Amino acid sequence: MWCGLLPLYYVNQGSVGGIIAFKYTDLVRATKNFYEKLGVGCFGSVYKGVLSDSKTIVAVKRLDGAHQGEKQFRAEVSSVGLIQCIKLVKLIGFCCAGDHRLLVYEHMLNGSLDGHLFKKSNANIVVLNWNIRCQIALGVARGLCYLHQGCRECIIHCDIKPENILLDESFFPKIADFGLAAFMGRDFSRVMTTFRGTAGYLAPEWLTGVAITPKIDVYGFGMVLLEIISGRRNSPIEIPYNTRSSSTRYQNVEEYFPVQAISKLHGGDVKSLVDPWLDGDFNLEEAERICKVACWCIQDNEFDRPTMGEVVRILEGLQEINMPPMLRLLAALTEQFGAVTSV
Structure with missing residues (x-):
């Protein structure tokens, strides 16, 4: 499974720009079981979530499709995860558990x-x-x-x-x-x-x-x-x-x-x-x-x-x-x- 090949700095929570490896159960809880959908993209849907500190609002992208979702997951973590720029949406973390592929971003108040x-x-x-x-x-x-x-x-x-x-x-x-x-x-x-x-x-x-x-x-x-x-x-x-x-x-x-x-x-x-x-x-x-x-x-x-x-x-x-x-x-x-x- 590809997640096992993730570079160490992706797996260790809080390293390299503070990118976090979330547990799937944590993101289920944060999104209230993916209750509030913010939008739908080519590879999955985006849901509103609140992290455990009860203050940080996030957008959680849940990727669909094992093959295409895996490609998208790799590309997203590789690019946004390594390039934190004020002009790019910030990647806070990710989840790679079993068949689940999720990406956690800063929430943008005014949408797309x-x-x-x-x-x-x-x-x-x-x-x-x-x-x-x-x-x-x-x-x-x-x-x-x-x-x-x-x-x-x-x-x-x-x-x-x-x-x-x-x-x-x-x-x-x-x-x-x-x-x-x-x-x-x-x-x-x-x-x-x-x-x-x-x-x-x-x-x-x-x-x-x-x-x-x-x-x-x-x-x-x-x-x-x-x-x-x-x-x-x-x-x-x-x-x-x-x-x-x-x-x-x-x-x-x-x-x-x-x-x-x-x-x-x-x-x-x-x-x-x-x-x-x-x-x-x-x-x-x-x-x-x-x-x-x-x-x-x-x-x-x-x-x-x-x-x-x-x-x-x-x-x-x-x-x-x-x-x-x-x-x-x-x-x-x-x-x-x-x-x-x-x-």
């Missing part, structure tokens, strides 16, 4: 970003104002820059999306869910992985089976930026992907938000892209800059995308950014759709 962007009709949801949206965009960019450039090994998150961006009591963002993370030594430019992220945030090159680079996180971040601006999903439905044919990559092209975004950016109409829940209370210059960054990040060719370090400098206003070119694949699909509808 997707709820605030896409579920605004919910009475418990706070509509994010423009300044907070900019704060979130820059915070996530800095977190990814740290993963890519600030660690001993480059860490590629591989699943950047609003569900994996959590917000604290002040709405500062932290990146979560490292179950798909890939490690890349500084002497290498690419790394092979069999993992796939989430449809709608997957970079084109990843679908062809080639070795990946940090630019797949840049692509996912660009898609998230568009959703932060608009307060809506990039597409009205989950987009099916076909790894062999790019012609089936997008459906309902006329409704696919990135097509609208880059077209309106070129036409000088960014204002119409901004979330109507803001009632016009936003900075147009900042919106244009963020939209430009997003459209550069989702370029078809990975070499055309900026690094996360460049993204941070642009969002901070320290580096200029030019108008991004129209996405070749999206442009071709848009023209194809126009030809079909005009017949």
Whole structure:
């Protein structure tokens, strides 16, 4: 069993950053037998818990599936456990007992970003104002820059999306869910992985089976930026992907938000892209800059995308950014759709 192979500093409670090896019974008690569910992810569910000191509120992720759950457990403990950064959700501990795989994180009071962007009709949801949206965009960019450039090994998150961006009591963002993370030594430019992220945030090159680079996180971040601006999903439905044919990559092209975004950016109409829940209370210059960054990040060719370090400098206003070119694949699909509808 893999738990028996855990490094000693994971097994000994309180060592290396205070990462704790919890007993399963302790986490059952802390969560009141997994009573209050906070959310559901690709590999399991997250529950609210209170540790034995009766003060520390935590989020306990219970992983499902012996095989995939084991992979996710290894990746999560290896990455977050060794890299405690203010921009990443803190891993407090874990449980590896029998078939049980659980991860214990700090509790983020305002939940995940997707709820605030896409579920605004919910009475418990706070509509994010423009300044907070900019704060979130820059915070996530800095977190990814740290993963890519600030660690001993480059860490590629591989699943950047609003569900994996959590917000604290002040709405500062932290990146979560490292179950798909890939490690890349500084002497290498690419790394092979069999993992796939989430449809709608997957970079084109990843679908062809080639070795990946940090630019797949840049692509996912660009898609998230568009959703932060608009307060809506990039597409009205989950987009099916076909790894062999790019012609089936997008459906309902006329409704696919990135097509609208880059077209309106070129036409000088960014204002119409901004979330109507803001009632016009936003900075147009900042919106244009963020939209430009997003459209550069989702370029078809990975070499055309900026690094996360460049993204941070642009969002901070320290580096200029030019108008991004129209996405070749999206442009071709848009023209194809126009030809079909005009017949």
